[in-house]
Amino acid sequence: VPSLPDPHDAIATELARIGHELRNPLNGLCAALDVLAACSLQDAGSREAVEVARRQAQRLVQRVDDLLPRSGRRPSESP
Amino acid sequence: MQDTMAHALIVDDDVDGARMMARLVANAGFSAATAQTLGEARRQLAMQPPDVLLLDLKLPDGNGMALLDDQDLIGNSEVVLMTGHASLETSIQALRYGAADYLVKPVSAKQLQSILSRVMKPSVLKAEVRSLHDELLRTGRFGHLVGTSHVMERVYEQISRVAGTSVTVFVTGESGTGKELVARTVHDLSRRRARPFLAVNCGAISPNLIESEIFGHEKGSFTGAERQHQGFFERAHGGTLFLDEITEMPPALQVKLLRVLETGTFMRVGSTTPIETDVRVIAASNRDPEQAVAQGRFREDLLYRLNVFPIELPPLRDRVEDLPLLVKHFLHDIGTREGVVRHATPAALERLRRHAWPGNVRELRNVLQRAYVMATGAEITDEWLPKATEAAPAATAIPTAAAVPHAEADGPVIAVAIGTPLAQIERQVILATLEHYRNHKERTAAALGVSLKTLYNRLKEYGL
Numbered sequence: 001v002p003s004l005p006d007p008h009d010a011i012a013t014e015l016a017r018i019g020h021e022l023r024n025p026l027n028g029l030c031a032a033l034d035v036l037a038a039c040s041l042q043d044a045g046s047r048e049a050v051e052v053a054r055r056q057a058q059r060l061v062q063r064v065d066d067l068l069p070r071s072g073r074r075p076s077e078s079p
Numbered sequence: 080m081q082d083t084m085a086h087a088l089i090v091d092d093d094v095d096g097a098r099m100m101a102r103l104v105a106n107a108g109f110s111a112a113t114a115q116t117l118g119e120a121r122r123q124l125a126m127q128p129p130d131v132l133l134l135d136l137k138l139p140d141g142n143g144m145a146l147l148d149d150q151d152l153i154g155n156s157e158v159v160l161m162t163g164h165a166s167l168e169t170s171i172q173a174l175r176y177g178a179a180d181y182l183v184k185p186v187s188a189k190q191l192q193s194i195l196s197r198v199m200k201p202s203v204l205k206a207e208v209r210s211l212h213d214e215l216l217r218t219g220r221f222g223h224l225v226g227t228s229h230v231m232e233r234v235y236e237q238i239s240r241v242a243g244t245s246v247t248v249f250v251t252g253e254s255g256t257g258k259e260l261v262a263r264t265v266h267d268l269s270r271r272r273a274r275p276f277l278a279v280n281c282g283a284i285s286p287n288l289i290e291s292e293i294f295g296h297e298k299g300s301f302t303g304a305e306r307q308h309q310g311f312f313e314r315a316h317g318g319t320l321f322l323d324e325i326t327e328m329p330p331a332l333q334v335k336l337l338r339v340l341e342t343g344t345f346m347r348v349g350s351t352t353p354i355e356t357d358v359r360v361i362a363a364s365n366r367d368p369e370q371a372v373a374q375g376r377f378r379e380d381l382l383y384r385l386n387v388f389p390i391e392l393p394p395l396r397d398r399v400e401d402l403p404l405l406v407k408h409f410l411h412d413i414g415t416r417e418g419v420v421r422h423a424t425p426a427a428l429e430r431l432r433r434h435a436w437p438g439n440v441r442e443l444r445n446v447l448q449r450a451y452v453m454a455t456g457a458e459i460t461d462e463w464l465p466k467a468t469e470a471a472p473a474a475t476a477i478p479t480a481a482a483v484p485h486a487e488a489d490g491p492v493i494a495v496a497i498g499t500p501l502a503q504i505e506r507q508v509i510l511a512t513l514e515h516y517r518n519h520k521e522r523t524a525a526a527l528g529v530s531l532k533t534l535y536n537r538l539k540e541y542g543l
Contacts (some may be wrong), residue, residue, distance in 0.1 A: 020137075020163040027161075027184040031099035034188035038106055050461045061185055062353070065342050 015067050022064050030057050087195070088129040089113045090120040090146075091161065092138050096184075100133065102190050107195045117141045125150045125264055131195065132156045134178075137163060144173055155493055159194055161186055179244045180369050183341065189344060193245065196270065208239045210269060219404045222264030224257060226401035230393040234261065241388045242268035247340065249385050250363040251498075252392025255441030258363040259321060261390060266319040269357060274318030277311050282327035290332055291348045312345055315358045325362040325385065326371035330378070337381045360385065374542020395436040395443060397493065402431055405440060409447045410459070419453055423459045431462040435492040491515060 033054045041047045083455030087109045091097040094115060101111040112127065114120040117140045124132070132153060137142040142162070146153055160173050160181035182190055212235075215221045221235045233329055241248055250258040259278055266276045284292055291300075293530060322328070328336065339345045340360065344353035362372070362385045371377035394399075397420045406423050414420035423431075427450075436442055446465060453463040479502075493511045495504050509527065516522040524534040 016496045023184040024096060027091075027163075027186060028093055028096035028099055030185040030187065031096060031103055035099055035102045035106070037101075038188070057185075058353070062342075065338075 014026055019067050022060075026057065026061060026064065030054075033057055066077070085109050085130040085195075086127060087111045087131045087133060088120065088123055088127075088156075089133045089137040090115075090117075090138070090143060091133075092116065093135075094481045096229045098187065101189070103191050104195065104381050105132075106188075107192055109195060115139070116286040117143070117145060120146060121149075121152060124156075126311055129156050131408055132158045133161055134158055135161050136173075145183050147178060149171065149405060171308075174244075174246055180246060183530070187355070188344070189355055189357065208242070210267070211235075211239075219401075222267055222502065223260040224264060225405055226398060227404065228393075228398035228401045230398050231401065234390060234392060237388070237390050238264055238268065241390075243270070245269075245359050247359070247385050247387045248361045249368070249370065249382075249387070249389045250361065250392060251389065252365065253394045253437075253439055254365045255396060255439035257440055258365070258391040258392060259323065262319065262361040262363065265361060266321075266359075269319070269359070270316045276319045276321065277315045278321040278323060279311055280323045282324035286329045290335070293332070294335065294345050296348035297350045300347070302535065304349070307347075312339065312356050312358055313354070319359045319361060319472055322360060324364060326364045326366060326368055326377045327375075330376075333378045333381050335484075337378065337384060338382045340381075375427075394494075395439040399432055402443075403428060405443060406431065406447065409444050410451065413448060417451070421457055421459050423447075423450075424461070427459050427461045427464055430464045433491060434465050435494045437494040450494065505537070506541060509534070510541070513538075516517075517533070 033050060036050050037054060041050065085108070087101075087104045089097045089100050089104065091100070091110060091113070092115045094113075097113040097115065101113050104111040109131075112123055112129070114123050115138075117138050120134075120138075120143075120417045123129075132146070133144060134143045147158060150324055156175075160177040161184055162181060163184050175245060180194060182194070211221055215227065215235065219225060220229075222238070223236070224231065233502075238261065248262070250261050250264060252258050261276070263276060266272055279293065281289065288308050290309065291304070291308060293310050293312060295313055296304050296308050298307045308461045322336075335345070339356065342353075343357070344355050346353055368377060368382050368386070372379045394404075406428065410421060410423065431443070431446075434446075438445070447459075450459045450463040454460070491511075493507055495507065499507075509523075511525045512526055513520070516526065518529060520534055527534070
């Protein structure tokens with residue numbers, strides 16, 4: 001009887017793949033926002049908008065970090 | 080000006096990401112080019128060799144690691160890997176192949192700046208490493224370390240290689256071998272040396288306090304937290320944080336440390352705002368960290384993160400040839416402090432050479448301190464020195480037991496850490512006895528109280 005693959009392994013692999021696919025666009029997004037933030041923006045509105053975008057992007061990164069499966073801990077057990 | 084400007088090449092198949100990173104790099108005063116494939120990268124490398132190469136691993140025409148094999152192309156460049164998913168295996172492999180650092184995407188402007196500021200003047204650090212090597216030849220010292228033995232030279236080599244990077248270092252070695260001095264030397268040889276070096280003993284801080292000590296806390300986050308407190312990570316910003324006895328860290332904190340290492344951010348106790356941190360972590364342990372993992376006391380993934388660049392410090396008994404130099408160094412220090420210089424007699428040196436030094440260099444320092452105080456003349460004789468069979472008198476965190484071949488109560492000893500597997504002790508004793516009797520098998524067998532046949536069987540097992 002061929003053994004079935006461990007569903008946890010499959011989940012972990014899938015999460016790693018999703019993580020990877022999210023990190024590439026996030027890299028472009030965060031870098032672009034860092035570039036914007038380094039520009040001398042004229043009005044308070046655009047400065048605020050850039051700050052909000054950066055903060056929210058950072059939250060997104062945090063979420064992706066949380067997805068990260070680690071050895072010794074199943075993704076479902078994340079604190 | 081054009082030709083003196085440092086150049087960076089960014090290799091990433093994500094065009095937008097590469098272009099934006101090129102802009103950030105340009106903001107830091109570099110000229111920057113991008114490439115989307117391995118082939119294009121090779122072309123660019125040949126055309127204009129960069130000072131720093133930011134390299135994505137997953138490229139359409141192959142793995143970015145392939146470039147690391149080509150020393151002709153990247154020999155003059157610092158290679159920094161950027162990985163999409165934090166596959167540590169690959170990253171660590173790359174570091175061992177010669178990459179200077181690696182970043183997990185998304186790469187922040189701060190991380191980039193930190194890397195680039197280091198890349199800008201590698202020549203300065205390299206010159207300093209060279210001058211330390213000159214000093215080593217002249218005085219037998221390397222940074223904060225003393226000794227010219229082969230085993231120590233290996234340690235110096237490793238320190239020189241890793242100091243200029245921001246890679247995490249894991250120092251192992253018995254208690255008293257000088258793990259903190261290794262960390263300080265790494266710090267002093269890095270671009271971080273103008274910033275703080277903080278040492279924390281994870282085994283010595285109360286488990287209740289250690290989290291707020293390391294990460295800080297907000298006012299009112301717990302009873303007694305009357306004001307905001309900056310933790311070690313904040314205070315060491317830009318510098319080096321030395322975490323000694325790391326395997327003693329409480330499990331809950333291990334998770335948090337792992338997070339800092341992975342994301343470069345942490346949160347104060349009682350806060351939900353992540354703070355970015357630029358700290359190089361050097362961890363140390365006087366016991367085998369793998370064993371702590373096997374016992375479930377230490378997280379495997381954290382060890383993996385910390386153990387990127389391991390440095391193993393030899394015990395003093397494995398470098399007795401350094402004893403005269405170490406004795407001279409310590410007596411000089413004590414003499415300078417006390418105002419009277421005292422030297423050790425040849426007999427005293429011989430006595431020291433025969434001691435097993437379970438407490439290592441720290442024990443030697445304490446022994447000399449005591450002998451210096453007790454000495455009345457200009458010489459330190461063997462009168463106040465430990466006998467060869469004497470167990471460690473001074474601070475020794477690793478409990479040791481001295482094993483003396485019964486045939487010779489005054490002979491050399493070997494030290495065995497508590498918890499050493501019996502088979503290993505047997506092997507150690509057999510080999511040490513054999514060496515002591517200069518390979519004379521009959522005498523070795525007689526001293527060990529076994530038949531010649533048993534001895535031969537054991538040696539065969541050990542492949543000798």
